[in-house]
Amino acid sequence: xxxxxxxxxxxxxxxxxxxxxxxxxxxxxxxxxxxxxxxxxxxxxxxxxxxxxxxxxxxxxxxxxxxxxxxxxxxxxxxxxxxxxxxxxxxxxxxxxxxxxxxxxxxxxxxxxxxxxxxxxxxxxxxxxxxxxxxxxxxxxxxxxxxxxxxxxxxxxxxxxxxxxxxxxxxxxxxxxxxxxx
Amino acid sequence: xxxxxxxxxxxxxxxxxxxxxxxxxxxxxxxxxxxxxxxxxxxxxxxxxxxxxxxxxxxxxxxxxxxxxxxxxxxxxxxxxxxxxxxxxxxxxxxxxxxxxxxxxxxxxxxxxxxxxxxxxxxxxxxxxxxxxxxxxxxxxxxxxxxxxxxxxxxxxxxxxxxxxxxxxxxxxxxxxxxxxxxxxxxxxxxxxxxxxxxxxxxxxxxxxxxxxxxxxxxxxxxxxxxxxxxxxxxxxxxxxxxxxxxxxxxxxxxxx
Ligand SMILES: [Zn+2]
Numbered sequence: 001x002x003x004x005x006x007x008x009x010x011x012x013x014x015x016x017x018x019x020x021x022x023x024x025x026x027x028x029x030x031x032x033x034x035x036x037x038x039x040x041x042x043x044x045x046x047x048x049x050x051x052x053x054x055x056x057x058x059x060x061x062x063x064x065x066x067x068x069x070x071x072x073x074x075x076x077x078x079x080x081x082x083x084x085x086x087x088x089x090x091x092x093x094x095x096x097x098x099x100x101x102x103x104x105x106x107x108x109x110x111x112x113x114x115x116x117x118x119x120x121x122x123x124x125x126x127x128x129x130x131x132x133x134x135x136x137x138x139x140x141x142x143x144x145x146x147x148x149x150x151x152x153x154x155x156x157x158x159x160x161x162x163x164x165x166x167x168x169x170x171x172x173x174x175x176x177x178x179x180x181x182x
Numbered sequence: 183x184x185x186x187x188x189x190x191x192x193x194x195x196x197x198x199x200x201x202x203x204x205x206x207x208x209x210x211x212x213x214x215x216x217x218x219x220x221x222x223x224x225x226x227x228x229x230x231x232x233x234x235x236x237x238x239x240x241x242x243x244x245x246x247x248x249x250x251x252x253x254x255x256x257x258x259x260x261x262x263x264x265x266x267x268x269x270x271x272x273x274x275x276x277x278x279x280x281x282x283x284x285x286x287x288x289x290x291x292x293x294x295x296x297x298x299x300x301x302x303x304x305x306x307x308x309x310x311x312x313x314x315x316x317x318x319x320x321x322x323x324x325x326x327x328x329x330x331x332x333x334x335x336x337x338x339x340x341x342x343x344x345x346x347x348x349x350x351x352x353x354x355x356x357x358x359x360x361x362x363x364x365x366x367x368x369x370x371x372x373x374x375x376x377x378x379x380x381x382x383x384x385x386x387x388x389x390x391x392x393x394x395x396x397x398x399x400x401x402x403x404x405x406x407x408x409x410x411x412x413x414x415x416x417x418x419x420x421x422x423x424x425x426x427x428x429x430x431x432x433x434x435x436x437x438x439x
Contacts, residue, residue: 014253043248043252
């Protein structure tokens with residue numbers, strides 16, 4: 001392949017994929033919870049994306065990049081021998097978390113109180129997978145349900161139930177912290 | 183609709199992912215079920231608090247440079263993590279599948295299409311001579327200009343003091359309908375604020391999406407749909423929307439009293 005083709009392809013790729021660098025890096029930070037691992041994963045993601053750019057048919061670049069990043073991150077989990085593959089989709093305890101509890105004595109609903117960025121990020125970081133990635137893709141990366149389904153390779157219905165569960169878990173953890181702080 | 187179904191679908195309602203029919207179904211369940219209504223209110227509040235917090239990270243400049251540096255040599259051997267394991271999604275039966283309401287009709291395709299029309303309209307407006315039909319930094323000139331041209335004139339608010347200069351207004355076409363565009367400037371950046379009428383009076387919190395390198399922040403309020411489009415960064419565009427909404431609230435407070 002002549003070098004000029006590569007350079008042209010790189011230029012097209014740069015224009016199409018680099019605007020999403022912050023999005024990809026954000027997802028990597030939440031998935032890996034480590035700044036330097038996230039950087040490595042994002043770089044690897046872009047290398048792989050460039051490699052497969054010829055076969056990319058669109059339309060949405062973001063879910064495509066996220067799907068590649070997930071694969072990279074999963075390899076990173078595998079490398080971290082001490083940690084099980086966290087985004088493997090096995091029904092664990094978290095999957096059994098009830099979406100809601102029976103109404104308690106007081107019917108009034110407690111609302112979460114605003115917190116600083118660090119505290120909220122910690123609460124999100126603590127969510128179990130695959131709920132965390134679903135939540136981050138929706139709430140922070142602003143993907144539509146269909147795009148999330150595309151990125152994670154799951155049906156839209158699964159995405160919806162995971163998102164409901166993720167938000168239920170997040171609110172429960174948030175309220176529990178506020179309760180403790182009292 | 184059962185409560186179990188509602189506990190999942192209320193999120194799709196929050197995310198504006200439901201078509202009108204399903205939205206009505208879940209809304210009527212919420213209206214008649216205090217428990218689900220409480221859950222909906224609590225989740226909406228959490229989404230509001232989350233939207234107010236910038237939870238995104240910014241990639242370090244060094245990472246950008248590393249990636250840039252690796253681009254012109256696509257034949258270079260990949261790094262140590264070149265052997266990657268794909269992983270299969272498990273067969274966990276989702277709660278939603280179990281409730282039998284998987285066949286939810288999402289209106290996402292519509293939204294994507296409209297978003298892309300909005301971005302196209304923004305692009306068109308940037309061509310020479312297309313930005314404004316009425317040029318004025320005075321809201322009292324721009325607002326009446328829309329009267330008679332649209333069923334509902336868009337709110338026109340001067341945000342110069344807040345750092346966003348009103349430039350004028352324009353008629354545009356989105357989704358085969360005439361729509362008002364109010365034009366602002368921040369430094370050299372143009373912001374098009376598209377406003378259309380909607381039958382829904384429901385409040386939809388602002389969401390930012392990116393398309394073709396433009397940021398688009400859309401939200402719903404007072405029976406109107408808003409799309410603010412610009413090449414401004416997501417932070418500054420969000421600031422614009424916040425300032426706009428704050429000013430709107432002030433205007434309404436005055437006229438209401
Ligand atoms: Zn209910």
